[in-house]
Amino acid sequence: xxxxxYRHIExxxxxxxxxxxxxxxxxxxxxxxxxxxxLTTDVKATVEQIQRIEQAGADIVRVSCPxxxxxxxxxxxxxxxxxxxxxxxxxxxxxxxxxxxxxxxCLRINPGNIGSADRVRDVVxxxxxHGCSIRIGVNAGSLEKDLLEKYGEPCPEAMVESALDxxxxxxxxxxxxxxxxxxxxxVFLAVAAYQGLAEAxxxxxxxxxxxxxxxxxxxxxxxxxxxxxxxxxxxDTIRVSLSADPVEEVQVAYEMLKSxxxxxxxxxxxxxxxxxxxxxxxxxxxxxxxxxxxxxxxxMTVSVIGCVVNGPGxxxxxxxxxxxxxxxxxxxxxxxxxxxxxKDEDIVGHLxxxxxxxxxxxxxxxxxxxxxxxxxxxxxxxxxx
Ligand code: SF4
Numbered sequence: 381x382x383x384x385x386y387r388h389i390e391x392x393x394x395x396x397x398x399x400x401x402x403x404x405x406x407x408x409x410x411x412x413x414x415x416x417x418x419l420t421t422d423v424k425a426t427v428e429q430i431q432r433i434e435q436a437g438a439d440i441v442r443v444s445c446p447x448x449x450x451x452x453x454x455x456x457x458x459x460x461x462x463x464x465x466x467x468x469x470x471x472x473x474x475x476x477x478x479x480x481x482x483x484x485x486c487l488r489i490n491p492g493n494i495g496s497a498d499r500v501r502d503v504v505x506x507x508x509x510h511g512c513s514i515r516i517g518v519n520a521g522s523l524e525k526d527l528l529e530k531y532g533e534p535c536p537e538a539m540v541e542s543a544l545d546x547x548x549x550x551x552x553x554x555x556x557x558x559x560x561x562x563x564x565x566x567v568f569l570a571v572a573a574y575q576g577l578a579e580a581x582x583x584x585x586x587x588x589x590x591x592x593x594x595x596x597x598x599x600x601x602x603x604x605x606x607x608x609x610x611x612x613x614x615x616d617t618i619r620v621s622l623s624a625d626p627v628e629e630v631q632v633a634y635e636m637l638k639s640x641x642x643x644x645x646x647x648x649x650x651x652x653x654x655x656x657x658x659x660x661x662x663x664x665x666x667x668x669x670x671x672x673x674x675x676x677x678x679x680m681t682v683s684v685i686g687c688v689v690n691g692p693g694x695x696x697x698x699x700x701x702x703x704x705x706x707x708x709x710x711x712x713x714x715x716x717x718x719x720x721x722x723k724d725e726d727i728v729g730h731l732x733x734x735x736x737x738x739x740x741x742x743x744x745x746x747x748x749x750x751x752x753x754x755x756x757x758x759x760x761x762x763x764x765x
Contacts, residue, residue, distance in 0.1 A: 387641060391613040394584040397513045397557045400464025400485030402439050404513075404559055404617050405584030410610070410642050411617040412633045413440035413586075414626040415468070420450035420457070427460045429626065434463055436630040437645050437677070440617065442466040442488060451478035458483030466515060473499040480506040488515040491549040492524065492542075504553040513557040515586055516546040520564035520573075534564065536572035543577055559583060559616065563590035567605040574609050584616035591621060598622040599632050610640050644679035647735060650694055651684040658686030659704025665727055672732045678739040682731065683713075692718075700734050702727070714738075 396406030404411055414433055418425040420443050430441050445451040445467045458465055466486040467479030473494045476487045480503075487507060491514075494500050507514055520534035523542055531538040539562040550558055560583050562573040570589050578585060589605040592598035602620045609615050618637070620629045637643035649670055654662035666684055673682075681698040685691035688703060691711070695701025701713030702722075710722045712734070722730055 389611060389613055389640060389642065392578050392585075393582060394616055395556070395582050397559060397584055398485075399440050399466060399513055399617075402464055402485075404586075408616070410615055410637055411439035412437060412630055412637070412643070413442060413466070413617055413619045414438050414629040414633075415442040415619070416444070417626060420444055420446075420453050423453050423456050423460075426453070426457055430457070430461045430463070432627050433630060434461065436627045437634060438463060438626075438630045440464055440466060440486075441626075442468050442619075444468045445475045445479050448475065448478060451475045452482055454479055454484055455482040473503050476503045477506040480510040480512045484510075484512055486513045486515055488517050490516055490518070490546050492546045500549060501553060504550065504555045507555065507557075513559065514550065514555070516543060516550075516558055516560045517586075518543045518546070518560070518562045518573075519590060520562075520566065520569055521590075534569065536569060536576050539564070539569075539573040540576040540580055544580060547581065547583065559586050561586040561588060563588050563621075565589065565591040567601060570605050571608050574614055575612075578614045585614060586617045586619065587615040588619040588621055593623060595622055595624040595628055598624070602632065603636055606636055607640070610636065610642060645677055646679065647673045647676050648679075648681045649673070649684060650681060650698060652686050652690055652694075654686045657689060659706060659708070660686065660710065660727060662686040662704075668728045669731060672728060673735055676735060676739050678742050680735060680738060680742070682735060684731070699738060700731065702731060 394405040396408065397404050402411050416426050416429050418429050420426055433441055441463055443465050454465060454467060464485035466488050467484035469476045469479065469487055469489040471493050476489050479487060491500050494503055518539050520539060523534050523538055527538040527542055543560050543562050547560065560577060562577050564570040564573060567589060574585060574587060587606055587609050589602045592601045606618060618633050620632045622629050634643065634645055638648055649666060651666045652662060662684060669684065683694040683698040683701045685694050686704045691703025695703060695713035696716040699715060703711045705711050708723055711718055712720050712722055
């Protein structure tokens with residue numbers, strides 16, 4: 381039981397599958413994924429984009445394979461990147477087989493759309509032979525005709541039925557290494573479909589609000605929809621869909637997960653909106669500070685507050701705190717305690733220095749703890765011999 385039960389999220393129990401080396405479902409951390417928007421056949425541009433995506437912290441990347449050349453390009457792409465690739469296929473079963481043969485770790489394909497039973501069998505065989513998992517991706521905008529006729533319009537029940545129909549095909553082929561998504565651009569529809577699916581099966585769920593819009597509107601819409609799902613424990617892997625740079629999608633996904641304490645990565649800055657009481661330019665400081673701290677991956681909290689109204693209280697809860705004081709004499713807090721004052725100095729440069737020092741200290745402690753654990757395990761193994 382946690383000390384603060386109001387912060388506890390009980391995650392839905394789901395089966396564990398793998399996308400390459402990344403576990404999805406079970407007790408695995410909720411993985412973050414995005415999708416490239418380069419031409420897959422332009423290997424150089426695609427690899428460069430994936431490397432930026434990796435640096436932003438993505439665990440998985442999806443790459444479109446609309447033609448044979450793209451599916452074959454995966455061979456070279458996957459050699460030059462560190463994170464596993466989900467090949468986005470849609471209809472053509474041959475592309476799925478080629479992608480599996482050329483390094484994809486997961487195939488995004490709906491078995492009900494592949495065609496004949498022979499083709500489904502061949503795709504499943506390729507997935508099994510090459511250690512690929514599959515994502516069934518149901519989309520409200522492309523529901524099967526019979527379901528639209530049965531239900532009259534895209535609705536949660538139709539989406540769940542579609543997902544379970546596809547799932548049954550894979551189950552019939554003794555293939556259970558799959559995850560499912562039921563996306564819609566309508567938040568109500570997407571949330572209700574995921575809630576229904578979460579009740580109906582224990583497969584891991586890839587959650588997302590599809591075609592959510594541009595950076596600002598899409599972030600808000602995704603945060604509402606995915607926030608509701610994550611808060612209720614639903615979701616094993618997440619993609620935020622934005623008409624924006626994929627790196628933004630990764631950053632937004634992390635902010636969501638960080639807000640709900642589901643993942644921790646990098647510096648979380650807590651800052652006030654500023655007002656006439658501010659003793660330094662809070663907005664400008666935070667803007668530059670966030671850019672200069674983007675390289676830090678160690679989880680840490682930093683509060684940057686314009687004056688003493690809320691500064692000391694926020695600083696108590698953060699690793700490093702900064703509160704504006706009169707006459708340009710600001711207060712710096714370390715581990716919640718007042719530590720030193722800062723007068724007429726470069727605030728951002730000072731805080732970046734403190735964060736880097738703290739990050740190095742945390743990483744060194746982690747490495748030391750890992751070394752001690754390894755020594756203990758080695759000693760236990762020796763004793764057992
Ligand atoms: S903490 Fe101070 S400066 Fe910031 S918004 Fe509140 S009163 Fe204004």
